Amino acid sequence: MAQIPVIAIFDVGKTNKKLFLFDENYKIVFERTARFTETHDEDGDPCENLDSLRLSVFDSLREIFKHKEFDLKAVNFSTYGASFVYVDEDGMPLTPLYNYLKPYPPELGRQFYQTYGDEARFARETASPVLGNLNSGLQVYRLKYQQPEVFKKLKYALHLPQYMSYLLSGQMVTDLTSIGCHTALWDFAANDYHKWVKDEAILPKMAPLKPADSVLPSVFPGTTFCVGVGLHDSSAALIPYLVSFNMPFVLISTGTWSISLNPFNQTPLTADELKNDCLNYLQYKGSPVKASRLFTGYEYEQQVKRIADHFSRDVIIYRTINYDAAIAAKLNLRNNALTNSKQDGELQKSVFQQRNLNDFADDIEAYHQLMIDIVNQQSISTNYVLQGCKVQRIFVDGGFSKNSVFMHLLALAYPQLEVYAASMAQATAVGTALAIHSCWNSKTLPHDLIELKYYSGVQNEVA
Numbered sequence: 001m002a003q004i005p006v007i008a009i010f011d012v013g014k015t016n017k018k019l020f021l022f023d024e025n026y027k028i029v030f031e032r033t034a035r036f037t038e039t040h041d042e043d044g045d046p047c048e049n050l051d052s053l054r055l056s057v058f059d060s061l062r063e064i065f066k067h068k069e070f071d072l073k074a075v076n077f078s079t080y081g082a083s084f085v086y087v088d089e090d091g092m093p094l095t096p097l098y099n100y101l102k103p104y105p106p107e108l109g110r111q112f113y114q115t116y117g118d119e120a121r122f123a124r125e126t127a128s129p130v131l132g133n134l135n136s137g138l139q140v141y142r143l144k145y146q147q148p149e150v151f152k153k154l155k156y157a158l159h160l161p162q163y164m165s166y167l168l169s170g171q172m173v174t175d176l177t178s179i180g181c182h183t184a185l186w187d188f189a190a191n192d193y194h195k196w197v198k199d200e201a202i203l204p205k206m207a208p209l210k211p212a213d214s215v216l217p218s219v220f221p222g223t224t225f226c227v228g229v230g231l232h233d234s235s236a237a238l239i240p241y242l243v244s245f246n247m248p249f250v251l252i253s254t255g256t257w258s259i260s261l262n263p264f265n266q267t268p269l270t271a272d273e274l275k276n277d278c279l280n281y282l283q284y285k286g287s288p289v290k291a292s293r294l295f296t297g298y299e300y301e302q303q304v305k306r307i308a309d310h311f312s313r314d315v316i317i318y319r320t321i322n323y324d325a326a327i328a329a330k331l332n333l334r335n336n337a338l339t340n341s342k343q344d345g346e347l348q349k350s351v352f353q354q355r356n357l358n359d360f361a362d363d364i365e366a367y368h369q370l371m372i373d374i375v376n377q378q379s380i381s382t383n384y385v386l387q388g389c390k391v392q393r394i395f396v397d398g399g400f401s402k403n404s405v406f407m408h409l410l411a412l413a414y415p416q417l418e419v420y421a422a423s424m425a426q427a428t429a430v431g432t433a434l435a436i437h438s439c440w441n442s443k444t445l446p447h448d449l450i451e452l453k454y455y456s457g458v459q460n461e462v463a
Contacts (some may be wrong), residue, residue: 003071004029007440008064009429010057010164011233012079017053019060020429021070024443028425030067032060041096048097050085057167061220074215074440076228077164078236078432081181082136085163086143089155091172095147097160098139104132108142116196120271126194127269127280127288128182137185137194140202156207161230169216169227172207177235179209180282188280188288189268212284215439228436234259234291235283239431240424240449241395242283248391250382251422252410254398258296258378262385265290278384284435292384296374297399303352303370311363318367323408327368351377368405375409395422395452407455415457424450 004023011018021030036052064072082100085093109132113119119130128135133142136159144151158166159178166172180186185206187194197203212235215226234253238261241251248264263283267290281289308315351373360366382394394417400406401421411419424430430449437445 001069004069005073005440005442006030006070007074007076007433007436008060008072009432010060010075010077010079011426011429011432012053012077012160012164013233014080017056018426018429020426021064022430022433024441026430026433026446026449030064030070032063039096041098041102043102045099045102047099047102048083050093050097053097053164054167057164061168072223072225074226074228074433074436075168075218076432076436077161077230078233078428079160079164079230081159081178081232081234082134082139082183083160084136084139084157085160086150086154086157087163087166087172088153091155091166091170094150094153095143098133100133100136100139102133104138105142105146108145109138111145112138112141116199120274122184123274124269124271125187125189126184127180127186127188128184129274129277129279131182135182135184137183137197137202140205141200144200144202151205154205157202157205158207159230159232161232162207165216165227165230168218168220169229170219171216173210173214173216173229174207175210175212175229175231176282176286177212177232177284178230180280180288181232181234182279186282211286213435213438215436226436226439228432228439231284231432231435232281233428234261235281235289236431236435237397237428238263238289239284239434240427241422243434243445244447244450245393247393248389249393249395250385250391252378252382252394252396252400253427254297254396254400256295256297258294258381258398258400260292260378260382260385261289262291262389262391263287263289264391265385265387265389267388273384276381276384290385290389292381294377294381296378299350299353300370300374303350304367306353307357307363307366307370310357311366313363321364321367321403321405323404324364324368325408327365328372328405328409328412331365331369331372371403371405371409375406375413378410379413391417393418393420395420395450397422397424397427407453411455411457413457417457419455419457420452421455422450422452 006021009020017034019032036049038046039049041047156172251261253259278292283289352370
């Protein structure tokens with residue numbers, strides 16, 4: 001029986017570590033999910049267990065090779081961003097994999113910005129809001145000043161996807177999707193590393209740049225598969241949409257964060273946009289993607305639990321609430337002064353958490369108000385990436401794409417645009433496979449990857 005040509009994708013999230021095998025039609029033919037127990041760094045802060053992650057790559061490959069029905073053509077990696085593995089000359093990690101949520105030393109932050117200019121100007125140049133350790137370049141700066149002996153031994157600072165790629169290719173490289181993700185390393189106007197990276201002698205610690213669609217030969221004994229250089233997960237999730245649609249669009253990718261991505265908006269970030277958590281990514285072909293972020297998924301979970309507790313309901317019922325236009329119209333007619341109270345820099349603050357649940361007739365009414373408040377907040381955030389660029393469609397993927405109330409309200413907020421719920425299995429993993437399509441797949445690029453459901457901003461209104 002002929003073997004099935006496949007690509008293996010390691011999709012590494014903060015919580016779940018997934019392995020997928022895709023055939024040439026991008027159908028999943030094998031999958032496995034693992035969770036690793038966190039470990040702690042030298043300060044007692046929780047961090048990723050790098051040993052478990054490394055061993056899981058080799059264990060997974062051995063398992064794939066046991067499945068004789070598969071012909072492994074390629075392997076690629078996508079992981080969360082803002083995470084460096086510091087390796088020595090022999091490629092061995094020198095430190096734990098520090099968590100990007102680890103507090104950044106205030107005195108070191110002050111030292112950095114006093115040396116390299118005011119925060120607003122620097123943030124504009126690097127398209128990176130001031131985010132402490134989430135600006136991964138400042139993690140290397142921190143290593144230099146807090147652990148100078150380790151910094152001396154440092155061969156390269158590898159973002160996590162590239163470290164995982166190195167495990168199979170033996171080559172240390174840097175990829176633009178990781179560098180161009182609020183790292184404070186990249187000067188977007190100059191299209192090069194920012195001057196401070198050279199001034200601090202950090203540039204030699206950055207591995208050579210490779211395009212995100214590059215492949216390298218495997219050093220795994222007795223194999224011929226090629227190895228991708230790895231991608232930042234947000235950039236990978238955008239690839240199926242770039243492959244499938246030519247018409248300008250915005251993608252709202254929803255989960256713990258709701259991230260609005262506009263790959264067709266090339267306008268420079270303004271101070272106001274940066275203050276309101278907008279940033280630029282670099283997509284896998286190297287051009288900028290304007291993005292804005294909201295911590296909506298987390299907020300949604302907290303407030304749904306509050307509604308359920310108040311009305312003595314099971315929180316599970318809110319997974320399948322249908323949109324009620326009459327309730328939405330009634331709530332919109334109320335004088336909700338809170339709705340319009342947003343101040344600069346307050347995008348992340350919840351309006352709904354200030355509301356008195358006794359004001360609502362029942363939990364369904366309260367739930368609709370929660371979603372109205374979330375969509376109002378979402379509109380403010382998404383409008384930042386819509387400005388200065390004509391877009392015809394909004395796609396929503398992730399958790400809120402399955403939420404009838406959210407989708408109907410979003411369509412009402414954008415009656416001039418086509419609003420779609422987009423569904424595809426494992427967009428990040430598929431995008432990671434698509435990035436190196438030509439090296440492993442004998443078929444043409446598919447154009448039926450994404451299933452769309454249209455929501456009208458007109459038909460849902462109530463007179």
